Amino acid sequence: MRMWLVDPAGMCRQHLLGEHVELHMLVGTLERGKSIQGFLDGGLIDTSKIRDRHADLEIEMTLRGYKHKSPLSFVHDDPDGYVDVDGSLEDLHARCNECKQLFNAIQIPSDFDEGFGQTDDGLEHLKSLLGRFIS
Secondary structure, three states, rough: OOOOOOHHHHHHHHHHHHHHHHHHHHHHHHHHHOOEEEHHHHOOOOOOHHHHHHHHHHHHHHHHHOOOOOOOOOOOOOEEEEHHHHHHHHHHHHHHHHHHHHHHHHHHOOOOOOOOOOHHHHHHHHHHHHOOOOO
């Protein structure tokens, strides 16, 4: 089980849906009282972020037209763990070229605020970002 905690828009279908199902597996494990210490020690999960992360993944799945039919009602009274998001992103990109390409495609250029997208490249990038939210 692993929580990547990277921007879901930059994840391929396999990793997006994989993290989603692993969140449900994690909740089931916690509800059964099973140990997750190895995952905590490995920096793979952060129990304080389970509900918010599920919501983020659900939103991305909906934006992609996937049918989400597995709500997650979970309250964990003892938050624990930490995920190094930069390390996760590096690991994910080393494993999956599709995730790397998606992530790079959604990044706003560092000089984007100069003229706020008034160049052709900046305007096209803005349209591509907004196109994800406009059908």
